[in-house]
Amino acid sequence: xxxxxxxxxxxxxxxxxxxxxxxxxxxxxxxxxxxxxxxxxxxxxxxxxxxxxxxxxxxxxxxxxxxxxxxxxxxxxxxxxxxxxxxxxxxxxxxxxxxxxxxxxxxxxxxxxxxxxxxxxxxxxxxxxxxxxxxxxxxxxxxxxxxxxxxxxxxxxxxxxxxxxxxxxxxxxxxxxxxxxxxxxxxxxxxxxxxxxxxxxxxxxxxxxxxxxxxxxxxxxxxxxxxxxxxxxxxxxxxxxxxxxxxxxxxxxxxxxxxxxxxxxxxxxxxxxxxxxxxxxxxxxxxxxxxxxxxxxxxxxxxxxxxxxxxxxxxxxxxxxxxxxxxxxxxxxxxxxxxxxxxxxxxxxxxxxxxxxxxxxxxxxxxxxxxxxxxxxxxxxxxxxxxxxxxxxxxxxxxxxxxxxxxxxxxxxxxxxxxxxxxxxxxxxxxxxxxxxxxxxxxxxxxxxxxx
Amino acid sequence: xxxxxxxxxxxxxxxxxxxxxxxxxxxxxxxxxxxxxxxxxxxxxxxxxxxxxxxxxxxxxxxxxxxxxxxxxxxxxxxxxxxxxxxxxxxxxxxxxxxxxxxxxxxxxxxxxxxxxxxxxxxxxxxxxxxxxxxxxxxxxxxxxxxxxxxxxxxxxxxxxxxxxxxxxxxxxxxxxxxxxxxxxxxxxxxxxxxxxxxxxxxxxxxxxxxxxxxxxxxxxxxxxxxxxxxxxxxxxxxxxxxxxxxxxxxxxxxxxxxxxxxxxxxxxxxxxxxxxxxxxxxxxxxxxxxxxxxxxxxxxxxxxxxxxxxxxxxxxxxxxxxxxxxxxxxxxxxxxxxxxxxxxxxxxxxxxxxxxxxxxxxxxxxxxxxxxxxxxxxxxxxxxxxxxxxxxxxxxxxxxxxxxxxxxxxxxxxxxxxxxxxxxxxxxxxxxxxxxxxxxxxxxxxxxxxx
Numbered sequence: 001x002x003x004x005x006x007x008x009x010x011x012x013x014x015x016x017x018x019x020x021x022x023x024x025x026x027x028x029x030x031x032x033x034x035x036x037x038x039x040x041x042x043x044x045x046x047x048x049x050x051x052x053x054x055x056x057x058x059x060x061x062x063x064x065x066x067x068x069x070x071x072x073x074x075x076x077x078x079x080x081x082x083x084x085x086x087x088x089x090x091x092x093x094x095x096x097x098x099x100x101x102x103x104x105x106x107x108x109x110x111x112x113x114x115x116x117x118x119x120x121x122x123x124x125x126x127x128x129x130x131x132x133x134x135x136x137x138x139x140x141x142x143x144x145x146x147x148x149x150x151x152x153x154x155x156x157x158x159x160x161x162x163x164x165x166x167x168x169x170x171x172x173x174x175x176x177x178x179x180x181x182x183x184x185x186x187x188x189x190x191x192x193x194x195x196x197x198x199x200x201x202x203x204x205x206x207x208x209x210x211x212x213x214x215x216x217x218x219x220x221x222x223x224x225x226x227x228x229x230x231x232x233x234x235x236x237x238x239x240x241x242x243x244x245x246x247x248x249x250x251x252x253x254x255x256x257x258x259x260x261x262x263x264x265x266x267x268x269x270x271x272x273x274x275x276x277x278x279x280x281x282x283x284x285x286x287x288x289x290x291x292x293x294x295x296x297x298x299x300x301x302x303x304x305x306x307x308x309x310x311x312x313x314x315x316x317x318x319x320x321x322x323x324x325x326x327x328x329x330x331x332x333x334x335x336x337x338x339x340x341x342x343x344x345x346x347x348x349x350x351x352x353x354x355x356x357x358x359x360x361x362x363x364x365x366x367x368x369x370x371x372x373x374x375x376x377x378x379x380x381x382x383x384x385x386x387x388x389x390x391x392x393x394x395x396x397x398x399x400x401x402x403x404x405x406x407x408x409x410x411x412x413x414x415x416x417x418x419x420x421x422x423x424x425x426x427x428x429x430x431x432x433x434x435x436x437x438x439x440x441x442x443x444x445x446x447x448x449x450x451x452x
Numbered sequence: 453x454x455x456x457x458x459x460x461x462x463x464x465x466x467x468x469x470x471x472x473x474x475x476x477x478x479x480x481x482x483x484x485x486x487x488x489x490x491x492x493x494x495x496x497x498x499x500x501x502x503x504x505x506x507x508x509x510x511x512x513x514x515x516x517x518x519x520x521x522x523x524x525x526x527x528x529x530x531x532x533x534x535x536x537x538x539x540x541x542x543x544x545x546x547x548x549x550x551x552x553x554x555x556x557x558x559x560x561x562x563x564x565x566x567x568x569x570x571x572x573x574x575x576x577x578x579x580x581x582x583x584x585x586x587x588x589x590x591x592x593x594x595x596x597x598x599x600x601x602x603x604x605x606x607x608x609x610x611x612x613x614x615x616x617x618x619x620x621x622x623x624x625x626x627x628x629x630x631x632x633x634x635x636x637x638x639x640x641x642x643x644x645x646x647x648x649x650x651x652x653x654x655x656x657x658x659x660x661x662x663x664x665x666x667x668x669x670x671x672x673x674x675x676x677x678x679x680x681x682x683x684x685x686x687x688x689x690x691x692x693x694x695x696x697x698x699x700x701x702x703x704x705x706x707x708x709x710x711x712x713x714x715x716x717x718x719x720x721x722x723x724x725x726x727x728x729x730x731x732x733x734x735x736x737x738x739x740x741x742x743x744x745x746x747x748x749x750x751x752x753x754x755x756x757x758x759x760x761x762x763x764x765x766x767x768x769x770x771x772x773x774x775x776x777x778x779x780x781x782x783x784x785x786x787x788x789x790x791x792x793x794x795x796x797x798x799x800x801x802x803x804x805x806x807x808x809x810x811x812x813x814x815x816x817x818x819x820x821x822x823x824x825x826x827x828x829x830x831x832x833x834x835x836x837x838x839x840x841x842x843x844x845x846x847x848x849x850x851x852x853x854x855x856x857x858x859x860x861x862x863x864x865x866x867x868x869x870x871x872x873x874x875x876x877x878x879x880x881x882x883x884x885x886x887x888x889x890x891x892x893x894x895x896x897x898x899x900x901x902x903x904x
Contacts, residue, residue, distance in 0.1 A: 004528040008463060076456040077536075077831060084529075088603075106558065108831045110870070150828045151540075170873035177824055177833050177869075177876050372629055376602045379529060379560045381629050417629075418562065418870040421622035424629050 138337025230266025239272025326445025590789025682718025691724025778897025
């Protein structure tokens with residue numbers, strides 16, 4: 001029998017500021033380096049790509065950064081998002097653990113990505129930008145930026161990895177419905193795209209190539225800027241509304257998490273739920289265990305190196321010190337498109353390096369099985385990315401059952417699976433395979449890391 | 453610039469009872485007739501198909517019917533659903549009208565259908581039923597019943613119109629993810645299905661055939677019952693949570709609707725938002741104008757006849773007096789799958805016949821255009837069904853602009869379009885055509901109405 005326990009904040013409790021973990025880091029982040037000079041970049045180096053509002057946030061050490069009124073206003077369409085106690089799942093697992101989840105799939109684009117697309121669109125609009133370029137693989141980020149573009153009257157150009165462009169027409173239609181333009185990448189719209197096509201006319205593209213094209217187009221037009229959906233400090237900052245709300249909602253439940261779990265691709269949904277709690281711990285509050293969950297086929301934290309690397313394969317972006325598999329690493333084709341990035345957010349990488357975060361990797365079959373178990377118990381089909389977090393939660397809960405431990409687990413359900421039914425079709429039809437690790441490919445890609 | 457005005461009820465304000473408009477009808481509904489004897493049916497005639505809890509509601513004249521605690525509990529996952537003031541849309545339309553919309557796409561299955569699948573699953577579970585059969589065309593109803601089956605531990609068997617089964621694999625995967633079984637109809641699982649296949653081995657099925665198969669399977673197994681997603685009194689009853697919540701939310705906005713708009717397929721989302729307000733009017737409260745919007749390609753209210761007819765093409769179901777295009781009417785292939793039924797809910801038909809409801813029909817191109825205009829302004833891509841309501845709202849708002857009238861319009865946004873991106877792809881690609889009316893087909897199907 002169903003037993004729904006939902007903690008819904010009144011909208012007056014929507015956070016008024018984002019939480020910047022840079023203010024509480026025990027050691028500062030390594031500087032970001034210019035790809036040409038290998039000297040630390042300053043605001044003026046980033047100005048061709050980002051609006052000033054965003055650049056300030058990228059470099060800020062202030063702890064609390066005000067959320068502008070029009071951004072809070074747009075957030076209010078779906079925020080505060082609900083926090084649930086997973087009572088049916090707990091019962092089915094026969095675990096003494098208490099399992100809570102924050103649900104970010106209630107946004108109009110179906111994932112947490114809208115938390116950052118909206119402020120990025122706002123700052124661009126406020127500074128007179130007319131057009132934003134970006135890249136998308138799975139399509140969640142492109143969809144979220146398309147939505148934000150509609151709300152803030154900006155033209156959005158999305159370079160969509162060609163193979164996804166053709167395989168995911170519904171994601172494309174979603175973006176186009178909001179008035180965005182989707183361009184299969186590599187394209188003839190940029191010099192870099194043309195050079196890739198000249199070398200390989202059949203290229204199906206990659207996230208790295210799409211980033212290269214989007215960056216080039218933004219840098220070469222006066223009224224155009226670029227937007228990124230994960231990895232960078234300001235993106236993680238914007239996601240902290242998740243954890244701040246969750247903290248209030250856990251208080252409504254008279255609970256505090258022992259363990260917080262989220263999947264990690266670029267690191268933004270993980271940071272969003274973890275950083276507000278981790279910040280409290282860093283300031284002397286209760287300790288938490290934070291578990292970052294990644295796919296074995298793209299094991300950035302568990303098998304990557306903490307080193308300076310490029311954000312893209314074209315090596316146009318600045319160099320950041322981060323966990324990386326090497327910018328030439330090409331993950332195999334698995335179904336969690338949002339977890340296929342070779343790098344990891346510098347903030348997440350840094351905190352992992354300092355020992356504040358745990359990481360583990362799972363293969364996709366066990367993740368889909370966990371996702372379906374969750375769906376049947378809780379009534380929500382999770383995005384394939386989020387099934388990684390669920391698998392880790394199931395393992396934690398099982399450990400609690402075996403040890404009779406009453407742990408409180410909180411995880412971020414970063415999005416729904418409505419646009420990922422092909423993955424579930426393949427899984428249910430027995431067509432998915434485990435991909436295992438990628439040690440050789442990782443070693444090869446790592447051998448090409450830049451000298452800094 | 454965005455300007456979100458959301459009215460969110462605290463979950464303690466989730467309705468405690470459903471509103472039964474049968475208690476307030478100025479004239480009673482015509483009785484439902486047995487397909488064999490053509491005499492009014494009694495509860496025992498319906499017992500092979502429905503649990504007693506549902507049969508009682510189907511026939512009840514009580515005004516307020518308690519919502520069982522486990523049903524309210526399951527509703528709480530997403531209810532109370534939000535009500536929005538469409539400020540950006542109003543501005544874009546330059547209309548003095550105030551436009552409000554209730555958003556039912558926040559349910560886990562993405563539409564209002566879960567409002568009735570959950571109580572139907574509850575009553576079946578409570579009476580020891582192990583299995584429910586149903587049919588689905590577009591898939592919204594099947595998805596919602598699959599969800600409810602997972603929550604109440606029932607095996608769900610969905611006869612899915614064969615052409616949809618093959619064209620909409622993602623809807624199928626959604627249902628199967630919740631553990632439901634999807635069977636392409638016509639199938640060899642029922643006598644009726646086998647007879648259809650014997651006559652036409654290439655049959656791609658129809659909603660009428662699928663209903664016939666689902667009814668046959670339910671009637672012939674002791675532990676199995678049947679569930680319907682629209683048309684019947686108890687289904688419309690369950691949907692009244694929409695209008696009851698909306699009434700409280702309009703009060704929060706210090707407003708009351710002059711006009712209420714919803715699309716009509718079988719009539720349940722329309723009844724859900726309209727009946728609580730109409731009931732107040734029938735009891736002497738403020739008058740409202742209620743507009744039912746249907747596709748020109750399936751113009752049940754605007755071109756159908758108010759007469760006794762069968763619910764299915766196989767003529768296994770009881771006869772109901774309703775607006776109908778004739779049970780042999782086959783609508784052309786348009787993209788709002790939820791609006792393709794030949795009949796209309798008897799309660800809606802009766803109230804329309806008594807002059808309490810207006811109806812109008814639109815063709816699909818103007819509806820998709822309206823839907824995209826709404827999406828860009830409000831950030832939500834509507835289901836193709838709901839774009840019909842939006843088109844009527846746009847017309848009403850334009851009339852207010854021309855006349856300088858400050859009318860208050862409320863409409864039901866019955867679901868999101870996440871699973872309908874093929875329709876938007878076709879529309880954006882210029883591949884959709886208007887279908888116009890269907891006068892000849894309607895006339896022919898009507899000529900076959902049963903003698904009663």
